[in-house]
Amino acid sequence: MQDLKQKLKDFNELVMFEHSIFSLPFIFIAMVVAADGWFGFGLLFLGALAAVTARNFAMGVNRYADRDIDAHNPRTANRPNVDGRLDATSILIFIGVNALAFIVIAYLINPLAFKLSIPILLVLGSYSYFKRFSSMAHIILGISLGLAPIAGVIAVSAAIPIWSVLLALGVIFWVAGFDLLYSLQDMEYDVEKGLHSIPSKYGAESTLFISALFHGLAVLFWLLFVWAADLGFFALLAAAGSGLVLAYEQKLVRRDFTQIDRAFFTVNGYLGIVFFILIVLDRILA
Template identity: 35%
Template structure:
């Protein structure tokens, strides 16, 4: 039972359930790359497993580092004081071991994917860790988080195609600004604490009104990138219908943020963000469903 409880504590520390947000974006890039590849079915299965392992381990390392670095601030912040390190459920030494293990798994799985992924894994890990420090000296921290998470589509494409391409880059740019806008809204609830702790979040430095404006602008531009990505990838009306649903969800997300202002945001605020990635993924999957089936049937026969 103690082992299970420890696993639960570590899962809560890194917010394992939130890993599901970036996976659909990696999945949509993997689908589009798969349709343009000459890989055999066994290679597709192997790469899919490795992509999932790499993404989960990279995010676990990044979140573990974030919790370790911010443990003293988390203890002082009423919203985060019950996290696992401040509460003593997980020791700092254990977190360091967890970060090292997760980093190793990420680097090793990247090596097993291909050499380009392995070489790029080191700067990716640096960016993931750097975000946790950014709030201490720049209000661009929200956009640095956006960069870190936006690497998911590009990384999945490189894993399968071993090359850069405009299609995943456009999806990554859309995800970059989407995450930045979300994180600005998220940071409003900590605005007063960030001011007192001399942290450089946009809400703490530019105020609540300007934060809402920047979040809206980020989300509008991110939608433009998603539209352009669909055009370049020659996606059909089902994909654009999914983006229309995303617009409605973003409106609801902003409404919740306004309603709760500087108070603790409710769970549905985070759930909406997870739905957005899943809806865009499903839009692409359904749009290309017949092509995916035909390709799979062909590979099974080989």
């Protein structure tokens, strides 16, 4: 039993389960808007499971693919995928189990979700390999999380309305923007190992500018989402307020690069949760 608990703890550390907070709010935002309110406990359960298994799959693939990279990076050398706690076979089984679970959950949701389940997994798995040949990896990560609101609206309505695309575009640029900030930590290592990233290719100053540009685009698309979905004051407050949060994040990193973890995990976590709460308020009080 103790060995099982330790193994579960190692897998939790492998995928950083608590960081599911980045994708969960936006899948539920899409579901609330698509249903114009409460969408039911069944879809709540299936939506949460779909988001978690999809993320577990993506993180598992990333950790498996990056074993050689993580092993020589001082920042990541203590991860379970490289320090001996989890072997390659265990990680592959974890990836397969979560992929299968995601496909089954999609089947239970509706036919369109099932048809799109494997293409979604292919997109999620592709991120890990982009850094080896393209600095567009930041955008691919954004697309991976941007699929969350698309999946949410498909679960409720089996359709992809324009407002969900705008919401997803906001998520794409939000995630790509904060991934750029996070990748500043590995800029020198990426240069040394010949890995492709915007910081390693263009330097810190250009990265900060592109990150700020991406975050500006995120806010713009979220404002357009509010307009296209015909939402009200609280939704507008969520979109506009996200601009203030992201401006604070940019300021935090510019002031001190040691604040990157705080900006990445804390600030972005709160953004998603508050955005969701305001959207719920908007639908309740509409």
